[in-house]
Amino acid sequence: MDIENDKGLEVKQEDQPQFKIPDILPLLPVRDVVIFPFMIVPLFVNRERSIAAVDKALAENRIIALSTQKDSQEDDPGPEGLNMIGTAALLVRMLKLPDGRIRILVQGLSRIKIEEIKETETHLEAHVHRIDEPVIEKVPVKIEAMMRNIKEILEKMSNLGKSIAPEMVSVISTIEDPGRISDIIVSNMETKLEDAQRVLEELNYEKRLEVVRDIIKKELEVLEVQYDISKQAKTEIDKVQREYLLRQQLKAIQQELGESNELGEEIEQIRSKIVEKKLPEEAVEEMERNIKRLEKMSPDSAESATIRNYLEIVTDLPWSTFSKDRLDLKKARKVLDEDHYDLEKIKDRIIEYLAVKKLKTSKMKGPILCFIGPPGTGKTSLGKSIARALGRKFIRISLGGVRDEAEIRGHRKTYVGAMPGRIIQGLRTVGTNNPVFMLDEVDKIGADFRGDPSSALLEVLDPEQNFSFRDNYIGVPYDLSNVMFITTANEVEPIQPAFRDRMEIISLSGYTIEEKLFIAKRYLIPRQMEQQGITTKDVHFSDKAILSIITGYTREAGLRNLEREIASCCRKVATRKAEGKKGHLAVTTRNLSKFLGPIKILPDAQMEKDTVGVATGVAWTPYGGDVLFIETLLMKGVGKLTLTGQLGDVMKESAQAALSYARANAASFGIDPDKFSTNDIHIHIPEGATPKDGPSAGVTLASSLISAFTGKPVNRNIAMTGEITLTGHVLPIGGLKEKSLAALRIGIKKIIIPEKNQKDLQDLPEFAQKQIEFIPVKDLKEVIKKVL
Numbered sequence: 187m188d189i190e191n192d193k194g195l196e197v198k199q200e201d202q203p204q205f206k207i208p209d210i211l212p213l214l215p216v217r218d219v220v221i222f223p224f225m226i227v228p229l230f231v232n233r234e235r236s237i238a239a240v241d242k243a244l245a246e247n248r249i250i251a252l253s254t255q256k257d258s259q260e261d262d263p264g265p266e267g268l269n270m271i272g273t274a275a276l277l278v279r280m281l282k283l284p285d286g287r288i289r290i291l292v293q294g295l296s297r298i299k300i301e302e303i304k305e306t307e308t309h310l311e312a313h314v315h316r317i318d319e320p321v322i323e324k325v326p327v328k329i330e331a332m333m334r335n336i337k338e339i340l341e342k343m344s345n346l347g348k349s350i351a352p353e354m355v356s357v358i359s360t361i362e363d364p365g366r367i368s369d370i371i372v373s374n375m376e377t378k379l380e381d382a383q384r385v386l387e388e389l390n391y392e393k394r395l396e397v398v399r400d401i402i403k404k405e406l407e408v409l410e411v412q413y414d415i416s417k418q419a420k421t422e423i424d425k426v427q428r429e430y431l432l433r434q435q436l437k438a439i440q441q442e443l444g445e446s447n448e449l450g451e452e453i454e455q456i457r458s459k460i461v462e463k464k465l466p467e468e469a470v471e472e473m474e475r476n477i478k479r480l481e482k483m484s485p486d487s488a489e490s491a492t493i494r495n496y497l498e499i500v501t502d503l504p505w506s507t508f509s510k511d512r513l514d515l516k517k518a519r520k521v522l523d524e525d526h527y528d529l530e531k532i533k534d535r536i537i538e539y540l541a542v543k544k545l546k547t548s549k550m551k552g553p554i555l556c557f558i559g560p561p562g563t564g565k566t567s568l569g570k571s572i573a574r575a576l577g578r579k580f581i582r583i584s585l586g587g588v589r590d591e592a593e594i595r596g597h598r599k600t601y602v603g604a605m606p607g608r609i610i611q612g613l614r615t616v617g618t619n620n621p622v623f624m625l626d627e628v629d630k631i632g633a634d635f636r637g638d639p640s641s642a643l644l645e646v647l648d649p650e651q652n653f654s655f656r657d658n659y660i661g662v663p664y665d666l667s668n669v670m671f672i673t674t675a676n677e678v679e680p681i682q683p684a685f686r687d688r689m690e691i692i693s694l695s696g697y698t699i700e701e702k703l704f705i706a707k708r709y710l711i712p713r714q715m716e717q718q719g720i721t722t723k724d725v726h727f728s729d730k731a732i733l734s735i736i737t738g739y740t741r742e743a744g745l746r747n748l749e750r751e752i753a754s755c756c757r758k759v760a761t762r763k764a765e766g767k768k769g770h771l772a773v774t775t776r777n778l779s780k781f782l783g784p785i786k787i788l789p790d791a792q793m794e795k796d797t798v799g800v801a802t803g804v805a806w807t808p809y810g811g812d813v814l815f816i817e818t819l820l821m822k823g824v825g826k827l828t829l830t831g832q833l834g835d836v837m838k839e840s841a842q843a844a845l846s847y848a849r850a851n852a853a854s855f856g857i858d859p860d861k862f863s864t865n866d867i868h869i870h871i872p873e874g875a876t877p878k879d880g881p882s883a884g885v886t887l888a889s890s891l892i893s894a895f896t897g898k899p900v901n902r903n904i905a906m907t908g909e910i911t912l913t914g915h916v917l918p919i920g921g922l923k924e925k926s927l928a929a930l931r932i933g934i935k936k937i938i939i940p941e942k943n944q945k946d947l948q949d950l951p952e953f954a955q956k957q958i959e960f961i962p963v964k965d966l967k968e969v970i971k972k973v974l
Contacts, residue, residue: 208247212240212246212250221292223297250277251312269387270300271317274314278292332364332396368398463503463504473500518540549667554690558674558676560742579616589633591637609666613664629677646671652666702748706727706732706748711752720760723770726770728775731775754782799820804905804929811928813932825862828866828867829841832876844884846912848862851914857895862895898974901973903935910966916966936958
């Protein structure tokens, strides 16, 4: 490896001994440096062929040929990798180093042209031709002007901070040879290897001078730009330092005068809050880092306002503020019963949580409950009731329609107008670290290019992770494990599976008519009477009137519309009272139409007689149970099946399965197999405007079909439900409570159910269990025997 180790030194021409340069010289390739005549340069040599070339030169006349490599990265260049214009040099001194390398000092003698390069066994050998410099008797005026211009450029570069050796300047001032001046400048400046080689190869001294002038002129332009940038940066730093000194002086003057420093006072308040709120160590470090930045800033700067807002929000959070839990189980049960009727499963779960908390002395993870149920069943109000029973504060946020992940995790504080996510904002508002936190409508969370809020909630609602929830805005972990999260939804299906898995799902089914009657008397009517400014002295609702409102004016699983209709009655009574009319008014079935107008919903009625092809089924809807009358009609045709009544894909497939089963078992039912190919079949489910879907109508569809083909009427006093398979097995279904109550409502007291649904009978109200006869079946043939 041959590298330049020091700046070249100029040797005066008169001191340069006149050497005869042989035609054949050992060749030493050098990299990263171009050596000019009259220069003394130290070199390190460590390549075997290069060391052999040096030894050869020392053994003969101490003269060696030097050629710069075209590619400085090449480790062992051949003849084609070397420049053909080089320098003949005298080996002045050689020193062998302990690591095997040698250090040589060479003195450039003259330019040489390499005619041919030969590779011997040990080293490279070059056939060279000496290039003599022309002797200039008198320097032309143009050349003189160029030389002066070059000297001026060098002086400017020196003034701009360029490090130029004083020896070089003094040597240039005494030399008049333009070629020599060019060589001296290029060899003593940090010049690109290609530019230095171009100067070495240029034999015309005028052109060589022009090349050098262009090189240093370009360097001067770079230096001027660099100087301007440096000057501008220094000005900015000086301005900041000046402002800082002035502020320190102002602070000292204010202290001397006894005047207050608002920023200083604010910082002191923040520091005292940090101690008071008992922030965790990581949060304290982050706060101190921001406080130190704030102290160095102007109070009026935009960044200062951002940091102050951040510090205020973080110190406002209830890091260690807890409300005391009410652990009296009897009082908690009493509060829950006062606010809500029934809902025993949910009440039991809350009492269990309190019981465990009472017995467990160590820290306990809060449960993540999810209430699933139809609209108006009291899911949100139940959250308030739970908070009241526990003695905790209550906070609710609605996530319906939320599509931005930053709503949960917040924005990074570097953004303009950044704020924490809704979770952290809610805790800041409520002021305690263990509230009951309700996330409403989680099944209506959206997702788009801004992220998926459901995925962001995975960390919030996981007790294994939420002890170190990291909001993007506050930037430090926050412990959410003390919060009791409750979520609500109308349906399970839209909830993301991983999100659903983190929650303990509790279903709230729709209320029965009897339950609605009780709730109306105990909760809704007293509340509406109070809100409308009337009392029990002004109005009384009879039970029959309330039942008529429930069945004739509302159709829902919840209670919202029922409360609206009751409110409408109360407003009319309030209007009458406000007009000065006195006396007590009773709302009965006779005068109900005067309050609410004509009946809106006609009640379902049982069929008047048993009919061929018409079977009674029961179905579940989000608003409670419903009765379906499935009709089958045969017409002359080719066996085409038509399904009408807004049926979903699953229900259509149930009809196909029922038809296939009937055809496969035609003989056992006494059906002529030819009937299937000579008749078209039309199955219709009335209330065609209402969409219907689900597999639980399979038994009813099959009964209706087989009735139509056998000509035997279906028993109208038996309702049925169950999914069927192609082999006739009856599979279990859901919503048995709602379906049973729907049948009972129209007077049907016998219901065929799948045998595996017998376990669900215990969830039915006691009166329903007593009044309804449930007939469990395994196979469709059992159903046909019962109903035809």
